[in-house]
Amino acid sequence: MEPGSRTPTSIPKVVLTKTVIEENRRVIFSQNRFANSPILEGKLLHYEAPDAFTLYAGTSQDLVNTHVVSSIKPCVVLTIVLEGTLTFGYDDLEFQLDGSRCAEVLMVNLTHPVSFHRSIEKDNQLTKVNLVISPNWLKARLNRNERPYPFVQSHLNYLRQPINDDTLEVIKRILSCEQPSDLLGRLELESLSLQLIQQMFALVDLNTSTHKASKETPQSERIKRILHFIETHLEAPMSLDVLSARFSMSTSNLQRVFKDELGITVKSYIRQRRLHVAKTGLERGVLTVTEAAYEAGYNHPANFTNAFKKEFGVPPAKVVKHL
Known part of the structure; x- marks a missing residue:
């Protein structure tokens, strides 16, 4: 690499x-x-x-x-x-x-x-x-x-x-x-x-430069479709009702499937993904803390800072790239 x-x-x-x-x-x-x-x-x-x-x-x-x-x-x-x-x-x-x-x-x-x-x-x-x-x-x-x-x-x-x-x-x-x-x-x-x-x-496993990552737990096709939808709509408001209607599931069934396969709630997963995208923006010097908070769906930077610190162990100001 x-x-x-x-x-x-x-x-x-x-x-x-x-x-x-x-x-x-x-x-x-x-x-x-x-x-x-x-x-x-x-x-x-x-x-x-x-x-x-x-x-x-x-x-x-x-x-x-x-x-x-x-x-x-x-x-x-x-x-x-x-x-x-x-x-x-x-x-x-x-x-x-x-x-x-x-x-x-x-x-x-x-x-x-x-x-x-x-x-x-x-x-x-x-x-x-x-x-x-x-x-x-x-x-x-x-x-x-x-x-x-x-x-x-x-x-x-x-x-x-x-x-x-x-x-x-x-x-x-x-x-x-x-x-x-x-x-x-x-x-x-x-x-x-x-x-x-x-x-x-044809080159896979014939070349020593292949990087081997850890093996992942397989996911069902239904979860993959849900994750794809979430990932392509991270910037939009998203609720359990919206996701349930989209995939013809009850909210309780959606929560159960998500928890069983990913070990996390739907709300927590969406929050984590938005925070990770915001973290990348901060690390690359693309966003300020205020802008990252907005992109992650937080109306108040203080709430974003608390969530960020809980997720990554440091406040967002610590990972900002100053250019």
Whole structure:
């Protein structure tokens, strides 16, 4: 693992983003109550194979020095950088990929929702490919006795590998594709994506750089769907009634299932996830304590401070990164 070493200065506050297509380019905007401005732009390809994987690829130009902090649901993520520097991480796991120094591919397995953070550095031109793979799609094709099976069972397992000639050829073909508008274009992207996935999983357990995380307790599909919904709606008001109606369960049944599988109440889980996202924002220098309190759903910073200290053992001011 190679943590990022460069720290941008004059950091705008970015927590959520949105994408706007303008003519033949995509512009990524910050989107929260503190800012609404473009942070990067470029010719970016975005293709989704429903219930299977999502592909992001292309070359972009960073427009400002900033950080992005958001949440990401369980998945397997492939990240390849051919040009520029990408500094990012999941919870406390950090990476820096530098395409000008060594073209590498990184595969990370996420069995739980995590906080994702990424540094954006002004004038950095980045050429990269991201594949976000559905764990259900992957596991439906994977037998327990196959070599990659243990890899997808443990949270934050990762494999980091220099790109070989075969992988580089597939990546270049992906980058040469236009946004598909017909069946043949979509099939080409899906075929290339599958080749990339196949090549990466062929390396699992054949390379000593594979990181072995502790094995996780399996979760039911129902709990996974509930956790996914919570993770993608952390910024919104959320109650037991809302969740119960969403998943056609009584509030008592929801509480029982949650407690049995996760050992925690629904309310406590939501509070913990919001606090962890806020902690990441504070550590990355993205948020002040007051802003983190608001993002975590607390109207009063004092209440946020008490909850934060109870969860992490220190007040939020102790983890703030001053830039």
